Every structure is written in C-alpha cells, then in structure tokens.
Amino acid sequence: MTDKSIEAIQCSALWAAYGDALGFMTELADRSLVRRRTGVETVMNLRPWKRRIGGRFGIEVPLPAGAYSDDTQLRLATARAIQGDGHFDVEAFSKVELPVWLSYALGAGRATTTAASNLARRDTQWFANFYEEKGLSYVSSGGNGAAMRIQPHVWASRSPSVPSSYLIEVVKNAICTHGHPRAVAGAVFHAVCLGRAMTRLSPLSSIDLVEAVECVGDIPSSIRRDNYLRDFWLPRWEDEAKQSVDEGYKDVVRELKQQVDQATTWLSRAPLAPYAELVELLKLDDASTRGSGTATAVAASAMSILLNDRKPDEILFEIVNTLGTDTDSIGTMAGALIGAVTQEQPPERPQDADLIVRDAERLSNISRRKSVGSFNYPSLLGWEPPKSALDAVAADDDTLLVAALGRATPIDPPLDVPSSKGAYGYQWIKLEFGQTAVVKRRLSGAERQPATHRQGELLGQVSDSPSKESREPEHRPVENANAPKARLAQEEDKATTNSGAKYGLDDSLDLDRLTAEAIQSHFDSTIIGEHIRALADGPHPVDRSIAYVAIIAKALVARRRRTA
Structure with a gap:
C-alpha cells in the first residue's frame, strides 16, 4: 500500500464524519426546524446546535460544532472490533459494542436500537438476533443502519480491489442488526464502491455501480461458505422470511439494477441535473422508502461521481440541505467515497478528528500487515451486558466508568431529566482513548458502579503494540508473555x-x-x-x-x- 493509499483511508474517514456531522443537523427536519436547531436555514458549515434527545419527553441537549451521529459512532465501534490481525470480532461487536452503544447513541434508527437491546440478552447471539417488537421485525429491517458503518472493513482490507477479501465480514456486521436483504445488499454495494475508489484513487463511474450490483449477487454463496451463517443463521432466516435466501437476494438485485439504471440516466445529464431529480427517481424523500439500504447507497455513489465536475464540499452541501431525505447517512457514505478520491482533508474538522485520524492509521497499518494492537474487551465468558442504557455508566470518584469502553472524564455538568423511575440525565464525557459522547446516566441513588459489573469488566482500552508500551495516551501496555x-x-x-x-x-x-x-x-x-x-x-x-x-x-x- 502506497502513501497515497494511506492518505486515502484517513481522508475517507474524515470526510465520512464531516458528511455525517453536516447531515446530522438537517436530519428529519423541515426548514423551520433546521432554523431552530442551528440558527440558519441552509447549512453550509459546522456549527454548534441543539437537538432534542430521549424521545418526545426528552430534553434539548447542546451539541458542539462537528458533532456526529450514530453513523460515525457505530463506524468507530466497528473499527474497534477489528483486531490487530485484521479479524473482525463479531461477537465483541454484537455483545459488547452494540449494547453499550445504547447509552450514548445519537440519532439512532429504530431497527438498530431494537437489535442492540435484544443483543443485550444473554441468550441472543449475533447469528440469531431475530427480534420482533411493535410491528418491527428483524427480517423486515431493510434500512441503511448497516451500510453507513461498514467502511472500516474496506479500510483494513489487504486487497480493497477484491470484494471477497471483506465481503463476508461486511455481511456479518450487517446481519447483527438487519435481516432484510435490502440492508445487507446496501452495505455490500457501498463497500464495493468504496473499495474501487480506494484502489483507483479516482471518482467512480457508472460501470463501477453496475459491477457492484454483481457483487451483491454473490451474497447467498458467501453465506453458504461461512459455517455460522450456513448452519445457524440461514435455516432460521429462511423459516422466518418464508423464502429462500436466493429468492430474497434475487429480488433485491433486481431492485438495485433498476436504481442504478435510474442513477445512470440522471448522471448522463449531470452536472446540470439537480440532485432533487435523483431524489425523486430513487424516492429518497418518500416516507415509506426513506433510509432504504439500497437507494441511499446508490445515491451516495452517484453523487460522488460528480467529483469530476464539482467541489467535494459543494456535493455534500447539496445532499444535506435536501430536506426530507436521510441527510446524515447519505452524507456520510458520500463523504467516505469523496475522501478516498480527493486525498485532501475536509475544510472543517469534525468532532474527535484526532481520534478518527489515529483510528484510520491503525486500520491502514492492519491493511499493510503491520503489528498493531487490538481493543482490550472484557472476557465474553464473564461479560454481562448492561441491563439498560442507564446501567452502562457508573461513577468512580471524579471519573466515570463506561462499561467495556473504560474511564471517562466529564466535560460538562449533567442535564437533569426528572423521571418517575428515578433521576437521570445526559452528560458530555470524554473517554480515555479520545472519543467524546453524551451519555445517559443515573444522577442520584445509583452514583456507583452497577452491581452487574466488576471494575475490571468495565475497563477496556486499545493496546498500541504487542511488544512495547503505548505512544498515545489512549493506549496501554500489553501483557507479558505468560x-x-x-x-x-x-x-x-x-x-x-x-x-x-x-x-x-x-x-x-x-x-x-x-x-x-x-x-x-x-x-x-x-x-x-x-x-x-x-x-x-x-x-x-x-x-x-x-x-x-x-x-x-x-x-x-x-x-x-x-x-x-
């Protein structure tokens, strides 16, 4: 891997977070709500803003300029779960990262939060997360909650030009939370497009989109080649979906081909054709299809092709200001593709930019087979996921302990949310390894370590190298040989x-x-x-x-x- 390829990974990560941060301000908002949130009607830069969190009866929380949503949060979680040897620890991602993430999730979709809650149960494994709750079911979840987080698999791949080098890990990541072929197909489609952009370091073409669809057609055979998916996940999925996996993906491939054809027709008129036309063609603002795993991935790829004629930030500004669409997810996927090609950092730095750069450097080192450390998760044999989001954070003198993620320092005083279940609130914190988050935590009566966690199980950090002490403050020395x-x-x-x-x-x-x-x-x-x-x-x-x-x-x- 060349120095340009390393820069491509870092820029891809930064632009992905930048697109997410821009789109987060306009997500699911009309013009008046954007104005109330940000003070402006059209978002053209990162700025401090306020967002109501915690549902209808939640509170308004101030967010700093560059604050990112669940898209980047789960992308960072995916990266942590990729071990130093390049192996994706899907069990740590599903049983540790996702349940703990519920305590600091921002802007999360219903399918992902339901899936994460179900994975907190001891008897639910990543390959058997067939949830069903209030009209929402695993096999019907076809949104882009998986596609927006899978970039680290491509960044860490030793052969990003070869989809088979990362395809099965993308599939495993996706099926932890989403069971509809549309969600998994969108994740694979986006991954393949990103792999091509990283390999060539030039904008995608319409032909690339067509070939990415062909890779989606390989998903059923890839599933059958994996023991866990073939023996445990597949029989249950076909029983629940009441169709074979081949039939399910055949329908989605047909859908993807149609969407790519529509995008190609639109591109033939670009750059004069407005983005609004693509939105209408792909039904990106239709309430019944908004957030589709396939449509949003196609839209992001199509917009990245405009790099031949337009500036990178202008492309993102048009995406995030087209209200009624899934602005942050389309923005973050387009950002990942744009950054891989431009090899220039975005005009503004998103929140936790230093961490994002270090994280991207670690993944690039993995892709080059360099010796790097792995995140030190608690033993899964003794690990008990938090019983609720409130149980994931505990007080320890002047610091906080976040289950599995380690110690954190409070940034601001907590914001109280009086409740019949006891006082709780939201508080901005900074974890030892550099990530900032606003966590939901108890504020009285439970200002101590939860009974279900020992302190050793609450703490987890990234080790910098298997053989020497850390150079970065978020790392810690690795254990001795015994x-x-x-x-x-x-x-x-x-x-x-x-x-x-x-x-x-x-x-x-x-x-x-x-x-x-x-x-x-x-x-x-x-x-x-x-x-x-x-x-x-x-x-x-x-x-x-x-x-x-x-x-x-x-x-x-x-x-x-x-x-x-």
Whole structure:
C-alpha cells in the first residue's frame, strides 16, 4: 500500500464524519426546524446546535460544532472490533459494542436500537438476533443502519480491489442488526464502491455501480461458505422470511439494477441535473422508502461521481440541505467515497478528528500487515451486558466508568431529566482513548458502579503494540508473555463461579447454571446432551441451544489453550 493509499483511508474517514456531522443537523427536519436547531436555514458549515434527545419527553441537549451521529459512532465501534490481525470480532461487536452503544447513541434508527437491546440478552447471539417488537421485525429491517458503518472493513482490507477479501465480514456486521436483504445488499454495494475508489484513487463511474450490483449477487454463496451463517443463521432466516435466501437476494438485485439504471440516466445529464431529480427517481424523500439500504447507497455513489465536475464540499452541501431525505447517512457514505478520491482533508474538522485520524492509521497499518494492537474487551465468558442504557455508566470518584469502553472524564455538568423511575440525565464525557459522547446516566441513588459489573469488566482500552508500551495516551501496555494463559484460566474460572445444584428437568433452564455445570463436569458429553435436549423443549429452543453451544465451545477452547 502506497502513501497515497494511506492518505486515502484517513481522508475517507474524515470526510465520512464531516458528511455525517453536516447531515446530522438537517436530519428529519423541515426548514423551520433546521432554523431552530442551528440558527440558519441552509447549512453550509459546522456549527454548534441543539437537538432534542430521549424521545418526545426528552430534553434539548447542546451539541458542539462537528458533532456526529450514530453513523460515525457505530463506524468507530466497528473499527474497534477489528483486531490487530485484521479479524473482525463479531461477537465483541454484537455483545459488547452494540449494547453499550445504547447509552450514548445519537440519532439512532429504530431497527438498530431494537437489535442492540435484544443483543443485550444473554441468550441472543449475533447469528440469531431475530427480534420482533411493535410491528418491527428483524427480517423486515431493510434500512441503511448497516451500510453507513461498514467502511472500516474496506479500510483494513489487504486487497480493497477484491470484494471477497471483506465481503463476508461486511455481511456479518450487517446481519447483527438487519435481516432484510435490502440492508445487507446496501452495505455490500457501498463497500464495493468504496473499495474501487480506494484502489483507483479516482471518482467512480457508472460501470463501477453496475459491477457492484454483481457483487451483491454473490451474497447467498458467501453465506453458504461461512459455517455460522450456513448452519445457524440461514435455516432460521429462511423459516422466518418464508423464502429462500436466493429468492430474497434475487429480488433485491433486481431492485438495485433498476436504481442504478435510474442513477445512470440522471448522471448522463449531470452536472446540470439537480440532485432533487435523483431524489425523486430513487424516492429518497418518500416516507415509506426513506433510509432504504439500497437507494441511499446508490445515491451516495452517484453523487460522488460528480467529483469530476464539482467541489467535494459543494456535493455534500447539496445532499444535506435536501430536506426530507436521510441527510446524515447519505452524507456520510458520500463523504467516505469523496475522501478516498480527493486525498485532501475536509475544510472543517469534525468532532474527535484526532481520534478518527489515529483510528484510520491503525486500520491502514492492519491493511499493510503491520503489528498493531487490538481493543482490550472484557472476557465474553464473564461479560454481562448492561441491563439498560442507564446501567452502562457508573461513577468512580471524579471519573466515570463506561462499561467495556473504560474511564471517562466529564466535560460538562449533567442535564437533569426528572423521571418517575428515578433521576437521570445526559452528560458530555470524554473517554480515555479520545472519543467524546453524551451519555445517559443515573444522577442520584445509583452514583456507583452497577452491581452487574466488576471494575475490571468495565475497563477496556486499545493496546498500541504487542511488544512495547503505548505512544498515545489512549493506549496501554500489553501483557507479558505468560499473561494470555493466565487470563484464559481466569476466564474459565469465571464460567464455573456460582454453579448451581445438580440439573433436573424441573429446574429453571438458566444458561449460566447449565454452562457452569457442563464446564465443571469437564465437558461431559452426557450432561451436555441432556442440557441441549432440555433447552430444545423449553422457550426459544433454537436461540437458547445455539447460545449454550457457543458458550461451551468458548470455554473448551480456553481450557485447551491454557493447558497447551
């Protein structure tokens, strides 16, 4: 990878956050609401503004200039879950990052928040997150909540020009929260377009969009090549969706082809054709299709092609000021594509720009097979996700502890939100590794560490290098050579703590107790078989059986590694 390629990754990350920050100010707003939020009717620069958070009965919170939404938040979370060797730790992303994210989410979509809440349950795994709540279901969630966060997979890829080098990880990331083929297809389409832009360092063409659609057609075969997806996710999905995966993606590919044809027709008249025409063609402002995973990805790619004739920031200004569309997500995806080509930083720095640059540098080092550290997540064997968003943040003297993400320093005094469930509020904080966030936390009666977390499980940081101490303040030294085996022993000990009495069919089917007993029995096959049969006869038989097997497998691997 050349120096230009490294700059392309950093600029892509910065422009993605810049497009998100611009579009966040106009998201789901009419002209009068934009004026109330920002003091201007047309957004042409980053500026401090106010946004109501917490729903209808929430409060207005001041946001600094450059504040970004859930798009960039989950992009940073995705990047943390990519280990130093380039492997995407989908379990850490789904069981740690997403549940904790609920405590600091800004502008989040309903599907992603519902999915994250469901993943906080111990018996829900990333490959079995088939939620259904108040008319919203996993298999019907086809928005762009996945597409807007998957860029780190491409940035960390050793071969961004080869979609197969990152496609399956993009798919796994997407299906953690979204089950409709439209959402997964949009994520893959955007990833392929970004990979092409990074490889050539020049604007996309209409042909690139057509070829990206062809890669979307490869999703079913990629799913069948992955053991977890083929054996656990696919049978349940086809049962819930009441169609084969081939049929589902065939329909979406047909839809994508039509959208690309419409965008190509529009581009043939560009740069004279206004963006409003593309919005109408793709129905980007239609309430029933706004935020579509495919349509927004196509729109972002089409707008990035205008780099041949227009300035980068002008393209984003037109996107974010076309109200009634998903301004921040289209802006962030277009920004990622624009930055990869321009190799110039945006005219203004988004919030946490230094962190974003360091994060992009780490991903570029991974792509070049350099030795870099991984985020130090708590052991998943002992990890308990916060029971609610309020349980993710705890006070510790003058600092705060954010579950799994580590220590944080308050920036401003908290803003109270009186509630019948007890006082809570929102507060701007800065985490040790440099990310700022406004967190929802208890303000009285619970100003202490939640009972479900030990301090060691609350703290997690990025290590700078496997062999030397950190150079950056957000990093910490890596353990010595004997530490991994010691940690594995501790993980297995956690799994056997508080084991229950001898299992009986009349007892509650508690996963903690069942897995603890299986581990204590030295993985006795008869006991494990009895447990699985009982789980199969209980509530949520498939999901709970899969969760049980996953926990047992992790513990068995930990023991084998410890005794090796």
